[in-house]
Amino acid sequence: MVKTSVRIAGVEFKNRVLVASGTYGYGDDTKDMVDVSKLGGIITKSLSLKPREGNPPPRIVETASGMLNSIGLANIGVRKFVSDKLPFLRTVDTAVLANIAASSIEEYCAVLDILEGEDGIDGYEINVSCPNVREGGLSFGTSCLLVEEITRRLRARTKRLLAIKLTPNVTHISEFARACEAAGADAISVINTVIGMAVNIKTRKPMLSTVTGGLSGPAIKPIALAKVFEAASAVKIPVFGIGGIMNASDAIEFLLAGATAVQVGTANYIDPAAGIKIADGIRQYCEERGIADVGDLVGALDAKMEYSAIASWL
Amino acid sequence: MVKTSVRIAGVEFKNRVLVASGTYGYGDDTKDMVDVSKLGGIITKSLSLKPREGNPPPRIVETASGMLNSIGLANIGVRKFVSDKLPFLRTVDTAVLANIAASSIEEYCAVLDILEGEDGIDGYEINVSCPNVREGGLSFGTSCLLVEEITRRLRARTKRLLAIKLTPNVTHISEFARACEAAGADAISVINTVIGMAVNIKTRKPMLSTVTGGLSGPAIKPIALAKVFEAASAVKIPVFGIGGIMNASDAIEFLLAGATAVQVGTANYIDPAAGIKIADGIRQYCEERGIADVGDLVGALDAKMEYSAIASWL
Amino acid sequence: MIHTICRVLDLNEVADNIFVLTFHSPEIAPLVQAGQFINIRVADGTDPLLRRPFSVYRIEGNAVQIVFNVVGKGSVALRGKRPGDVLDVLGPLGVPFSLNSPDFETAVLVGGGLGVAPLPLATQTLRASDKRIVTFLGARTASQLVAQHLDGVQVATDDGSKGFRGTVVDLMATMLPSLKAHHPKIFACGPTPMLHALAAVALKEEIPCEVSLEGPMACGFGICQGCPVELIGGEKKYGLMCKDGPTFDVRRIKI
């Protein structure tokens, strides 16, 4: 019997595979087909204070081994989530993290405060890849100071698990990881999507209404692994590894690179049961090798060198 | 008859498709198979002052629609290049840009000075994705100040075409583009490889001897397009678009996004004549649409919005 | 929605570069209603990465059929399927045509190009009712027409190589006066420009009309928010093509 569960900041995850924010709705769309209670955890679509309609079409386009999206955080808003979606999630026997998005620090706080009043939520994941109205729309996620401030402000308001979800679109993600740790985050999630673009050469128009969007899927797996390795080498708090995980082998690469657990995103669109299958595959891998605890894989990369910001000659 | 040629800083390129540095050796490996004079231009493997042996194996691994490399800039050194390789390149009727790599600003200057004494070189492309010995090995390419300084120092030493090749592993590539323009660069090349990593789950070892390496190929095309769009929107000097270009359609996407010309890298490994076929495909695309000059495609993206650093809600 | 691994029974070219794929699925076959679609993983590996949605063309017992033309990597992969190959299918998905609603007596089926795809299944359903059926098909040229398993077909081709020369919407418009007497309702599928023109006619003539839309989809079952359709009236700005559609009443959406 392999131990698959893990505790992070007091929250028990039955296995180390969660579904990533925005790639599993609010957990209820697949209930008649998938036993979501077999997942290590469910992370909700990003919730904002008011409902958001999202961006005009086209919002998605497939690229080589990946996809670009520009959903614009379409979501039902935190209040409707509490009234319409949370009741179902309370009935599901797995960890639930509410992902929060906002365009001001006050809004982050307001959304969290509303959720603090509700049971059935084990913790929060903060999406900082959002435009900061005050800074003329520059993403919070690219400012170390703002990420630290958001973390500190939210930390002061909750004892629940607090994870900060970092953007890969920065020079040194380790600086952001350290800032989160210093400000009291319980964990960091690495990575959100990579900024990308595609063009329709017949119409000369961008493939997305917003021109650029977020790249996800297997194409970004090598980038995500490097970011997880960099971040995990920089902090002691757990790292959720995210990016292009399609199968157990991919997930194990992230664990070895230093992720305490992983999140599955785009793969859910291709197979809504992907997360469950991946959790099972990890268990099998350990069984075959006589590994008693999946945790033994975490950071067990057999490498001569630590991660260094030293970009080798590329 | 479609006009395919373009002049950049006095250098005539017969078409807008060059082979990227490090993906075509010194231009002579394929001479018995490919008529390299049909290329818009040849960019040499990065040249350092002394020969470099490069990194230990394994140096490459395939990833989803891409590949990671950690060659370590193995090259014969600038002097051997001048004595053994330049004579052949002089006989090839196409533009030749020497790519320079170094671990100090002085070394960049020294390599350039040696090449300045030689004819048969139309210009230089500067690879700033190199560790700066003085800064403990931190990459020059992630410091706007150092990139500007390198550009200014080299600009003062040559009247030939001077292009700076930027790394995508920064938060805002537009800042680097502006710094290059301000310091007198004639062009910028966007992008070099994206930092990535892969793990062998059987051996638990990294797939590359240096753990992380550079990601290239179709997987990074959306990222490269976004970086080219960002950089081209920020400066007036020409941008060489690079990243995952496998066919004419890909190349046209880059032209529409603002690239004045493109460079083909990884595709050369799969088809050493890829660059020539792509140049031909672009010409055909224009012919079919009655476009008189390939240049009419440059920046002709039909988009409502300019590039903005405003990361939309991802 | 069911996720099953099926067996390919048959693949054959029914028109120029247009193929019908038949697979065996006792789970999906009984559930499908005309206008719904299935989401197929056309190949293993990561490129193409996403499933490809296809309208259900016909159902025969436990055999499910789709019709597709080869345009890009997904359909190229599908064309490579052989009898006995496995096929990873999610479905049925989406909201079907309201074929048994009481608000019409005559079903006017309109298909432009491969928009014909859902019409044969609609015809199968309607035949079992007491509704009348008239069908209008449009194609670029005769060799691209797929006109089997339909009733009362009238054809339009852009090049006039068969039937009416012009668009299928123009053809239908010429017949509307004679149809109006018989409480018609239009059920249409085709390229967006055609549906746009069709909707204009339907709204002007005040004939009820449902269209089946096409557009990029990542999941096909409502969890990615990738397929917005702009709604008219109501408090929500966007509906989801995959979940609230692909069929919509033209009065409810902006095409």
Place this chain on the structure above:
Amino acid sequence: MIHTICRVLDLNEVADNIFVLTFHSPEIAPLVQAGQFINIRVADGTDPLLRRPFSVYRIEGNAVQIVFNVVGKGSVALRGKRPGDVLDVLGPLGVPFSLNSPDFETAVLVGGGLGVAPLPLATQTLRASDKRIVTFLGARTASQLVAQHLDGVQVATDDGSKGFRGTVVDLMATMLPSLKAHHPKIFACGPTPMLHALAAVALKEEIPCEVSLEGPMACGFGICQGCPVELIGGEKKYGLMCKDGPTFDVRRIKI
């Protein structure tokens, strides 16, 4: 080096999960020498992205053969080829075995697992000379042996299901004394650990030995610098597996 689009003539399973692919190439066939390889684009699209190198197994007229076992996405794609399919091939590539060098009279061919690949072509060449041939093959088990088109074959299997129980290197070592009298030279191909052990024996016994290496390659013809092989002596630290190899004199490299 030639880049051609060839036609697949035949594909068949010659051992457990091991296939021989035959294609028609009047351009490449006459050029290939034993120990060289070809670089095949196993599929269109971008995944798998890079070509896959394969030793040339045999040449018959204008037909070129490779032998491969199915381990990952590239070989899975190859297994899907059918007669008549096109095949995008670059080759021949690399430095062949020095089969007609005067420094030996008896060619000792050693293949571990699919390391047998280049040996039949080497045998074809040697038969035309006055050299003697002895061949040692190793495999995990009998069902994975590919022993056709070879001379004087002796077999070793890890599980003892056929021939000598143990490694092919151990088997060869037992025979060396009797071979030494006839000016032997070893030509070997197989997994790196086997070649490592083999080289040790050859160096100790002072028998000339060439090995064919395997490792990751991006281009296969010298422009990516992706395939370093550590050299012993000389001023260069690394050679290129694809250009200076894949065959090397064991005295020149660190295995």
